[in-house]
Amino acid sequence: MSKDMKDIVSLCKRRGFIFPASDIYGGLNGFWDYGPLGTELKNNLRDRWWKDMVITPPIGPDGNPIEIVGVDSSIIQNPKCWEASGHVGGFNDPMVDCKASKKRYRADHVVVYQTLEVLEPNICFAFDKDTEEEEVHKRIVKFLKKKGLASTTGHVKFTKTGTLLDYYDPKTLALSEKSNFDISLVLGPDASDVGTLTAPKTFNMMFHTFVGATAGDENKAYLRPETCAGIFLNFKNVVDSSRVKVPFGIAQVGKAFRNEVTPRNFIFRSREFEQMELEWFCAEEDVPMWFDFWVEQRTNFWLSLGLPKESLHFLKVPKDDLAHYSSRTIDVEYKFPFADPDFDELEGIAHRGCFDLTQHQEFSGQKLEYLDPVAQKKFMPHVIEPSTGLTRGVLALLCEAYTVDENRPSGVYMNFTPAMAPKKAAILPLTAKEDHVPTAQKLYMDLREEFVVDLDIKQNIGKRYARQDEIGTPYCFTIDNETATDHSVTVRERNTMSQERIALDKVKDFLREKIKG
Numbered sequence: 314m315s316k317d318m319k320d321i322v323s324l325c326k327r328r329g330f331i332f333p334a335s336d337i338y339g340g341l342n343g344f345w346d347y348g349p350l351g352t353e354l355k356n357n358l359r360d361r362w363w364k365d366m367v368i369t370p371p372i373g374p375d376g377n378p379i380e381i382v383g384v385d386s387s388i389i390q391n392p393k394c395w396e397a398s399g400h401v402g403g404f405n406d407p408m409v410d411c412k413a414s415k416k417r418y419r420a421d422h423v424v425v426y427q428t429l430e431v432l433e434p435n436i437c438f439a440f441d442k443d444t445e446e447e448e449v450h451k452r453i454v455k456f457l458k459k460k461g462l463a464s465t466t467g468h469v470k471f472t473k474t475g476t477l478l479d480y481y482d483p484k485t486l487a488l489s490e491k492s493n494f495d496i497s498l499v500l501g502p503d504a505s506d507v508g509t510l511t512a513p514k515t516f517n518m519m520f521h522t523f524v525g526a527t528a529g530d531e532n533k534a535y536l537r538p539e540t541c542a543g544i545f546l547n548f549k550n551v552v553d554s555s556r557v558k559v560p561f562g563i564a565q566v567g568k569a570f571r572n573e574v575t576p577r578n579f580i581f582r583s584r585e586f587e588q589m590e591l592e593w594f595c596a597e598e599d600v601p602m603w604f605d606f607w608v609e610q611r612t613n614f615w616l617s618l619g620l621p622k623e624s625l626h627f628l629k630v631p632k633d634d635l636a637h638y639s640s641r642t643i644d645v646e647y648k649f650p651f652a653d654p655d656f657d658e659l660e661g662i663a664h665r666g667c668f669d670l671t672q673h674q675e676f677s678g679q680k681l682e683y684l685d686p687v688a689q690k691k692f693m694p695h696v697i698e699p700s701t702g703l704t705r706g707v708l709a710l711l712c713e714a715y716t717v718d719e720n721r722p723s724g725v726y727m728n729f730t731p732a733m734a735p736k737k738a739a740i741l742p743l744t745a746k747e748d749h750v751p752t753a754q755k756l757y758m759d760l761r762e763e764f765v766v767d768l769d770i771k772q773n774i775g776k777r778y779a780r781q782d783e784i785g786t787p788y789c790f791t792i793d794n795e796t797a798t799d800h801s802v803t804v805r806e807r808n809t810m811s812q813e814r815i816a817l818d819k820v821k822d823f824l825r826e827k828i829k830g
Contacts, residue, residue: 316650321715322579324725328784330354330711330735331580343576343584345704350784353735353765355587355707359566361618361732362589362701366564371610374602381562381591382555386543388568389534394542395519397676398669399637404538405515407478407486408574409496412511414503417574420478420513423502428453429470432462436507437499439477443577443651444502456500478513486513518571520584536570541698543567544592545669549681559683559694560595560603566703578651580704587703592665594683594694600664607662607699608643615645615659619730620713624648626656638668647709659709660701667693714785722775726807727785731828736786738824739767741777743793753792756802756820764824782807788827790820 325331329348333340347355365371366381373379395401407420418441426438426449438453454469480494481487488494497508504510520536523529537543544563551563566589576583595603608627615625630642642663646656670693674681682691714727731737740757742749750770757768767786769777774791781789789805796802801814804823815823 315653316712316715316717318579318650318712320725321650321711324715324727324783325351325579325711328780343573345580345583345585350735351707354710354729354733355703357733357735358618358706358710359587359589359703362614362703362706363564363566365614366562366589366591370562371606374606379560379562380557381564382551382557383564384544384547384551385567386540386547386565388537388570389522389524390537390542390546392534393676394546394673395535395538397672398542399672400519400535400538401517404519405517406574407481407483407513408516409477409513410511411501411504411509413505413509414501416503417516418477418502419574420481421476422575423477425474425477425480425499426453426471427474428457429472432457434498435495437474437494438471439499439502439510441502441575442476477510481513486515488512516574518573520570520572538571539569539590539700540565540567540588541590541592541669541700544590545673548594548670549679552683558686560593560599562591562593564589564591566590578649578657580708581649581651581657583704586705589701589703589706591699593697593699595697596692597667597695600695600697603697604641604662604664607697611645611660611662611699611701615647615709618710618733619728620647620709624713625659628656628658636663638665639663640666647712649709650712658702659705660699662697662699665696665698667695669696670694721779721782721810723779723782726782728808729785729787731787734785734787735765736767736781736784737764737828738788738790739769739777739781739786741769741774741789741791743774743791745770748794748797749792752796752817756790756792756817760821760824763821764828778805788824 328350330351332346332348334344334346335341363383367383370379370381408417409420409423410417422442423439424442426440440449450469450471453471457469480489480492482489496510496512499510500507501510519538522534522536523532524534525532544565548563551557566587568585568587570585573582573584593603593607612625616622624647626646628644628646630644635642642661644658645660645662647659648656670681681693683694684691710729710733714729715725716728717725738760740753740760742753753768753770757766760766778789787807791803791805793803796817800817802817802820803812804815805812
């Protein structure tokens with residue numbers, strides 16, 4: 314059964330996973346707050362990534378554990394670092410503005426349609442790239458009828474001709490020489506008449522701020538658009554202060570900020586987000602081996618969290634679409650409901666070459682070459698970067714977990730793996746009777762030292778089961794009339810709703826085994 318993003322977003326707010334930021338003020342587009350359950354879910358994913366990368370890093374191709382250390386760098390860095398990385402001059406998207414709706418669109422996200430009938434003038438129709446074809450047809454027919462250019466039958470044939478950017482030179486944004494395209498004859502995505510769109514122009518996506526008491530260009534700084542820069546800036550510090558030798562990695566988890574013009578698809582594309590990034594430093598000749606190694610490791614990571622292989626896709630990014638610093642990139646994509654039957658990016662694994670260290674060496678004047686202690690030679694390490702969106706990972710887990718089941722009172726349950734579930738278990742006294750609640754409280758106090766558990770006393774047992782299903786709690790332990798006599802509890806398994814009795818003093822061991830497995 315297909316999943317609807319509207320249902321997932323609704324559950325996330327209703328049950329306390331994710332809220333719009335500044336919700337009581339109407340929100341702020343592109344910003345989100347994580348509620349009690351969303352915070353636990355995000356922390357579970359973050360901590361698992363950190364454990365797999367830094368605390369217990371993988372076994373390398375030679376059979377020995379590889380070496381990875383962590384950093385936590387400042388969100389605001391010296392603005393020169395963003396000149397070196399190319400973000401100040403090159404972190405731009407081609408944008409078009411609508412003078413009527415006052416909205417701004419990415420030119421490569423606006424799809425252009427033309428009717429197959431000859432129209433005078435030659436009107437084109439622009440739509441957001443995610444607009445369904447039925448909606449495209451309906452709007453074109455409505456406009457043509459309004460202008461007296463279509464019959465009342467509504468049988469209008471049309472064809473997709475590309476995006477707005479396809480008509481322009483992507484570097485200069487000048488109209489392509491071979492194009493007879495006229496943007497003044499385009500009906501914008503949210504306009505009621507043609508001629509409201511401007512020609513594409515560049516728009517820098519970095520948020521800027523000012524450091525110090527005065528607000529001038531000399532005090533201008535930026536919120537980081539990605540976390541990896543702080544790793545490269547600290548490469549020399551880490552090498553000098555830690556006993557690391559190439560090949561080794563530096564990992565970081567943290568927030569990044571991009572002034573996305575069109576935030577979309579819930580938390581998938583937002584203006585404030587979190588990344589989990591590893592920069593793996595190695596010799597150039599070893600890049601192919603390590604690249605394949607990291608593709609395999611990152612695939613296994615997502616599979617272990619419950620994302621099925623058929624919902625993952627590995628895109629070998631075409632040469633023309635590679636970032637300027639990359640010679641090879643594979644995007645790990647997930648079949649998000651808004652992309653189904655296609656996929657969208659979850660993680661990128663890129664060979665960044667030695668671009669970053671070379672640039673920062675040039676702009677800072679500091680030597681960043683690595684001295685091989687064995688060969689006694691200096692070289693600039695190459696970098697392989699598995700870059701994961703933490704917030705996108707949370708969204709993938711939410712989408713995968715969302716399971717419709719009309720046979721249960723809740724109508725839906727969240728099928729998280731026990732390790733990722735925000736709550737590992739719920740302790741439910743069958744009633745609020747004095748002989749049920751104290752035992753439940755005692756069990757809760759015992760379990761909470763090791764697990765994130767919920768003590769839920771109010772409402773009837775069926776409603777409490779339904780709530781735990783909706784928040785994805787894998788196990789519910791019910792204290793009932795028999796508990797006092799046989800010292801056992803009923804454990805209910807979320808997915809199957811099956812129940813069994815286990816000894817009260819075995820509950821902790823039961824959870825340990827289930828969560829570990």
